[in-house]
Amino acid sequence: MLLDLWERYRRYVLFAGAILFVGSSVWLYQADRGNGRSELPLETPAFAKAPLPNTKNAGKEEAAIPAEAPITKNTEPPAAPLYVDVKGQVKQPGMYRFDAGMRVADAITKAGGTLPEADLEQINLAQPLSDGSAIVVPTKGTIATTVPGQQAISTLASGVSPGSSSNQGGMESSINVNTASAEELTTLPGIGQARARAILQYRADKGGFRTVDELKEIEGIGDKMFERIKDRIRIR
Known part of the structure; x- marks a missing residue:
């Protein structure tokens, strides 16, 4: 009788056993995995938190940082202005303020230019100005002379030449x-x-x-x- 029952229900018994084996194996695997996780540290180690250095772009980043330029101070004081008295055959005679390095031609221009009777042949227009001097533009037919306080702008000689x-x-x-x-x-x-x-x-x-x-x-x-x-x- 038992043999008959075995022959009739053998497939069901084997199928149920296989399912039971697989289920128990899965349960044991999950249990072992859960125990392994509980043994791990709860916090990440400090060395794992630190970012890894980017060796590929390290040289480029250092090159991108500009070096601090040295700070230089200009200790040279600005040049003092020049005050020159412009008179004679000019349109607007008077005392004018000039920058260092300006010329006689600049002084005449600032005084409005020359009058028709002015004789520029006797004047060195390229001569630099000097502070406290006077520029007298001569009239045609007269001889330009240098007086005390007047800038020597003429090509005339003040002495007697050998000839x-x-x-x-x-x-x-x-x-x-x-x-x-x-x-x-x-x-x-x-x-x-x-x-x-x-x-x-x-x-x-x-x-x-x-x-x-x-x-x-x-x-x-x-x-x-x-x-x-x-x-x-x-x-x-």
Whole structure:
């Protein structure tokens, strides 16, 4: 009878046993896993919290940080202003304030420019200004002279040159155009370096001046210019 029952219900018994085996195995695995987790520390170790260094971008980050530039202080004091009295043949004479390094031409411009009668041939427009000086723009037909407190802006010489003679008053008199040097010729009103060289060239080509009127043959010396210098020149 038992054998018959076994033969009839054998498959069911084996199937139930297999299910029971699998279920118990799963339960034991889960129990062992739970016990293993309870033994682990509850807090993460400090070394695990620290971020790992990024060795790939370390050099780039250091290079991106600019080095502090050295701080330099400019201890040089600013240049003092210049005060110059501009007068003579200018439109707006008066005392003006200038920056260091400015020139005579800047002073004349600041004074409104020159009047029609101004003689700029006697003035060195490129000369630097000096504090406390006076600039007097001369009139055509007069000789620019330097007085105390006036800036020397003229090309005129204050002394007597070897090629000139003196009158009883000690003032500059006539210049021998047949023996004078280029430097001496530039002491004449309106005669600059270019005209002085032209006079020397004419003198060399013609063998000297026979009359003072021959100066009119030189380019740049017309009747007006000749009238200004005729009383100061001679041929012997």
